[in-house]
Amino acid sequence: MIDQARLEKTLAAFDAANLQDPNTEIVDGNAVAKEWIYGQRMSAQLVLFCENPSEALQLAARSQHICRWKIPRSDYPMDRSGYKKWRLDLAQMHGDIAGDIMSEQGYDEITIARVKDLLLKRSLKRDEEVQALEDVICLVFIEFYLEDFARKHDEDKLIDIIRKTWNKMSEKGHAAALKLPLSEGMLGLVGKALAA
Incomplete structure (x- = not known):
């Protein structure tokens, strides 16, 4: 309780x-x-x-x-x-x-x-709560910080970072990420990262 x-x-x-x-x-x-x-x-x-x-x-x-x-x-x-x-x-x-x-x-x-x-992050991928926390961290990063991050790095570096972020997430995290209110530019970047 x-x-x-x-x-x-x-x-x-x-x-x-x-x-x-x-x-x-x-x-x-x-x-x-x-x-x-x-x-x-x-x-x-x-x-x-x-x-x-x-x-x-x-x-x-x-x-x-x-x-x-x-x-x-x-x-x-x-x-x-x-x-x-x-x-x-x-x-x-x-x-x-x-x-x-x-x-x-x-x-x-x-x-x-x-x-x-x-x-x-002990037992990431094996502990449901550690995974949930990691998913939330990634979702907050994508929604609020990726755009600013994008201004400081070239596209190849950004695509690599988006892929690494994606790999840390669960299927549920992926589904939530695809519903985030991202700008056209960020949606395009995420699309490129996931397509390759």
């Missing part, structure tokens, strides 16, 4: 942490904290994607990028192994910060460990 009041308090505490983000994004004409809006998008997409997401999955979705700015990509070598190390260090930090906040709100070690496992 989900303790709704505790869940809401914990999500609000995640939001408070993410509102400290010095990086902003313009949403409806207003500058908002980048990781705060990311957390809102993750939670909104999770509700659309999963009929009854577990408490741990709701917590993991909202804390997926918690305090991400604290470990900049520029601190790591700009190669594939540097990127992988950065992503792993980020996932561990997200889990630690989320876990500390959850502990303050009275969550037990089992639930905290579960959220950390979700954030570390």
Whole structure:
């Protein structure tokens, strides 16, 4: 049974942490904290994607990028192994910060460990909730961040990224992705990536 009041308090505490983000994004004409809006998008997409997401999955979705700015990509070598190390260090930090906040709100070690496992993507493709989280991450990326990403990279690189994103997703994720409200340009790019 989900303790709704505790869940809401914990999500609000995640939001408070993410509102400290010095990086902003313009949403409806207003500058908002980048990781705060990311957390809102993750939670909104999770509700659309999963009929009854577990408490741990709701917590993991909202804390997926918690305090991400604290470990900049520029601190790591700009190669594939540097990127992988950065992503792993980020996932561990997200889990630690989320876990500390959850502990303050009275969550037990089992639930905290579960959220950390979700954030570390343990057993992707074998664990339904890890897969659901990955699908939601990919859907949020495609809907809100792919267009901006497209401005910075050439078409071959973008097609490669779309294919890699697609390969991480489940059949259900694919179906949801094809219903996203994308621009003509992005639809064309996704079509090219999937056709080849």
